[in-house]
Amino acid sequence: MDVQQLRSFLAVAEELHFGRAAERLHVAQPPLSRTIKQLERELGVQLFERNTRSVSLTAGGQALLDPAKDVLEALRRAEAAVRSAGDGEVGLVRIAFAGVSTHPLVARLARLIRSRRPGIRLELSSQNFAQPAMKKLVQGETDIALGRWDVVPGDVAAEVVMPDALVIALPDTHPLAGAQRLSIEQLKGDTFVSLPPHEGAVLPDRLRRLAHAAGFVADVVQIAPDTQTSLALVSAQVGCHLTLSSVARNVTDPHVAFVPLDAPPQDVDLRAAWRRDDRRPELRAVLDELLAL
Numbered sequence: 001m002d003v004q005q006l007r008s009f010l011a012v013a014e015e016l017h018f019g020r021a022a023e024r025l026h027v028a029q030p031p032l033s034r035t036i037k038q039l040e041r042e043l044g045v046q047l048f049e050r051n052t053r054s055v056s057l058t059a060g061g062q063a064l065l066d067p068a069k070d071v072l073e074a075l076r077r078a079e080a081a082v083r084s085a086g087d088g089e090v091g092l093v094r095i096a097f098a099g100v101s102t103h104p105l106v107a108r109l110a111r112l113i114r115s116r117r118p119g120i121r122l123e124l125s126s127q128n129f130a131q132p133a134m135k136k137l138v139q140g141e142t143d144i145a146l147g148r149w150d151v152v153p154g155d156v157a158a159e160v161v162m163p164d165a166l167v168i169a170l171p172d173t174h175p176l177a178g179a180q181r182l183s184i185e186q187l188k189g190d191t192f193v194s195l196p197p198h199e200g201a202v203l204p205d206r207l208r209r210l211a212h213a214a215g216f217v218a219d220v221v222q223i224a225p226d227t228q229t230s231l232a233l234v235s236a237q238v239g240c241h242l243t244l245s246s247v248a249r250n251v252t253d254p255h256v257a258f259v260p261l262d263a264p265p266q267d268v269d270l271r272a273a274w275r276r277d278d279r280r281p282e283l284r285a286v287l288d289e290l291l292a293l
Contacts, residue, residue: 090119091282096133097146101246131200162270169241177257191221191239
């Protein structure tokens with residue numbers, strides 16, 4: 001059994017038509033038929049039921065389908081790894097990411113790197129907040145940091161990888177849960193659940209600023225260690241929570257309603273940051289994929 005036989009088999013299996021499969025492979029139909037018959041002889045099993053009107057997979061053909069795909073995918077990845085090595089795209093790239101809203105992005109990036117840049121290995125490190133991720137980057141303990149920062153050190157480059165906006169998470173029983181938009185002034189008498197007011201914590205800072213601009217101090221009745229806990233407390237009707245539209249897209253709790261905030265634009269975009277003096281090809285390759293997502 002060789003690669004060409006497997007490619008021929010998959011083309012026929014997917015088209016279920018020898019003529020169309022031959023066109024797809026840019027070969028004549030008789031050589032394709034001979035290739036399939038040779039493969040069947042080598043395996044000692046019939047792979048296709050053929051008649052003048054149709055082609056269908058036999059049980060043996062069905063059993064070969066997934067292994068054939070696996071072999072060709074492994075070959076593709078091997079070829080890509082060799083090309084990556086030739087371009088210098090081989091090595092370890094460490095990524096520190098903060099917040100539940102980054103998880104889908106990181107998962108997509110990891111799949112892309114595995115598929116397109118197989119010579120690169122990712123080491124992923126989840127942080128509760130963005131400031132520790134930036135600290136790891138500055139200290140050389142990670143290569144890329146994902147988070148939200150109001151201040152980025154001068155020796156660090158950063159670009160937006162996911163635009164974002166503020167929303168209010170409300171219990172589904174709240175009178176404003178069905179609103180199209182709301183202002184922070186409408187929540188003046190409400191209680192809030194907040195993330196810890198760590199240095200550089202964007203959401204607690206935005207809650208403080210918005211409430212101050214509206215002429216009140218937010219009544220924070222509970223500090224939650226992370227976003228998931230904050231939303232669980234909202235669901236339990238403890239209070240409202242200022243969060244992000246990217247978080248809202250990934251939460252399915254029926255007892256939490258997310259309402260966009262009618263307020264002056266706030267910079268809460270997710271950024272990728274890296275050290276300016278790090279010019280390794282493997283880092284650049286990962287950044288290229290990340291910034292293109």
